[in-house]
Amino acid sequence: MRFGAHLSIGRGWMALSRTARAEGMESVQAFSRSPRGGKAKDIDPAEASAMRRELEAGGVRPLVIHVPYFVNLATADPQARSYTIETLALDLVRAEELGAPYVVTHLGSAVGGRREALERVASAVDLALAASARINPASRTVQLLLENSGGGGNDVGSRLEELTEVIRALTGTGAGRLGLCLDTCHALVAGYDLTAAGGVGRFLDEVDRLAGLDSVKVLHLNDSRGGPGSHLDRHAAIGKGFLGTRVFTELIAEPQFADIPGILETPEEGRLADLMTLKALRGG
Numbered sequence: 001m002r003f004g005a006h007l008s009i010g011r012g013w014m015a016l017s018r019t020a021r022a023e024g025m026e027s028v029q030a031f032s033r034s035p036r037g038g039k040a041k042d043i044d045p046a047e048a049s050a051m052r053r054e055l056e057a058g059g060v061r062p063l064v065i066h067v068p069y070f071v072n073l074a075t076a077d078p079q080a081r082s083y084t085i086e087t088l089a090l091d092l093v094r095a096e097e098l099g100a101p102y103v104v105t106h107l108g109s110a111v112g113g114r115r116e117a118l119e120r121v122a123s124a125v126d127l128a129l130a131a132s133a134r135i136n137p138a139s140r141t142v143q144l145l146l147e148n149s150g151g152g153g154n155d156v157g158s159r160l161e162e163l164t165e166v167i168r169a170l171t172g173t174g175a176g177r178l179g180l181c182l183d184t185c186h187a188l189v190a191g192y193d194l195t196a197a198g199g200v201g202r203f204l205d206e207v208d209r210l211a212g213l214d215s216v217k218v219l220h221l222n223d224s225r226g227g228p229g230s231h232l233d234r235h236a237a238i239g240k241g242f243l244g245t246r247v248f249t250e251l252i253a254e255p256q257f258a259d260i261p262g263i264l265e266t267p268e269e270g271r272l273a274d275l276m277t278l279k280a281l282r283g284g
Contacts, residue, residue, distance in 0.1 A: 001219070001252050002026035003278045005264040005271050006066065013043075013051040013098070021058035023272055024279075027261035028055070029064040029104070029218075032094040037070055040090060043097050052099045063100040064218055064261055067091050072108030073121040074156045084108070085124050088144075089131035096139040102217055104145045104181045107157035107166070117156050122169035129174035145181040145217055150226075150233035151190040158190035158231075164210040180211060183220035183265075184243060184251070185235050193228040195243060200250040213256040221248060221262045221278065237270045238277045249281045 004027035007016050020028040033040035055063060071084050088105060095103045110117035125144065132139045146166060151158030157166075167178045184194065192206075193199045207213055223241030226232025239245040251257065266274050 001257050001260060001262040001278075001282065002061070003221075003262050003264070003275055003282075004028040004060070004064075005266075005275065006030065013047050014054065017051045017054035017058070017060070020055065020060045024275060025060055027062055027064065027263065028060055029066055029261070029263045029265075031068055032065045032091055032098065032100075033068065035068040035070070037068065040094065043094055045097070048098050062102065062261060063098060064263060065091055065095040065098065065100045065103045067103060067105045069106070071105055072110075073105065073124040074108035074110035074117040076110060076112070076116075076120065081120070081124060085128045085131065088124070088128035089135065092128065092132035092142050092144065093136045093139045095142045096136060100142065102143050102145050102179075102181075104147050104218060106147050106149055107155075107162070109154040110156055111154055114156065114162070118162055118165055119169070121156065122166045125166065125178070126170055126172065126174055129170075129177055140177065143177050143179050143217060145179045147181040147220070148183055148186045148190065150186040150231055152231040152233055158186070160206055160210050167211060167215070179215045179217045180207070181218040181220060182207070182216055183222060184247065185220075185222035185224040185226075185241075186233065188224045188228055188243060189226040189230045189232050191229040194247045195228065200247055204254065213254075216257070217260060219251065219257065219260065219262045220265055221251075222265050223248075235266050237266050238264070238274045245277070245281060248278065252278070252282050 004025040006029040009030050107121050146163045149155040149157045192203050223236040223243045225234035225236045227242045264274050
């Protein structure tokens with residue numbers, strides 16, 4: 001597994017790449033735009049190329065783009081839905097410009113029936129994939145990864161069945177562009193008790209049964225302040241929450257995950273310590 005963390009692009013893409021190298025990261029995740037919304041700043045091709053060279057020189061791969069949290073694929077509100085589709089489409093295009101093979105998104109939240117919400121998610125994903133391909137055909141190389149949620153409030157996508165239902169709903173050219181990003185904290189608080197004896201194995205067996213372990217392209221490695229089934233989405237430092245270190249050791253040892261990015265989204269002040277802990281659990 002290739003360890004990295006979510007970094008801010010507030011000081012620019014070159015600063016991000018230098019931080020990733022300086023902290024010994026092997027992969028890295030970032031928003032491609034301000035997570036607060038508004039018009040995205042154009043990407044300078046020269047800066048993007050320089051960043052890609054810097055990351056490559058440091059062996060940092062891949063860059064993963066996470067869409068802003070205001071994106072809500074499940075919404076029934078026409079204005080919010082339109083903005084969501086536009087934002088997702090452009091993030092797929094921007095990912096290609098930055099050399100990022102993956103874009104991660106949550107499914108969002110919705111009041112009312114789950115089936116209708118999942119149908120809206122699948123439709124929005126389909127429209128965004130098509131729009132991105134029209135804007136830049138090269139963006140077809142970028143995969144969209146659906147992330148599991150913690151299941152709090154009206155969240156959609158806390159169950160593996162919901163994620164795979166969206167993947168199966170796409171039957172056109174977009175079908176091959178979908179995969180999974182699994183968050184350890186979200187899985188635990190959604191009710192998958194990874195801490196129980198055999199819990200990690202049962203969870204991975206369920207992933208394999210529903211979508212195939214090869215559909216998992218990114219892991220978010222977050223310990224949890226909430227316990228199993230609590231729906232409390234609060235990340236903790238590795239080994240300092242309910243998950244402890246055994247869960248991460250077992251995930252790291254999974255052969256299917258040997259070369260995928262394991263991204264930290266734990267508190268920034270403990271980022272270096274968390275990276276060192278993960279590397280120690282891996283054995284270097």
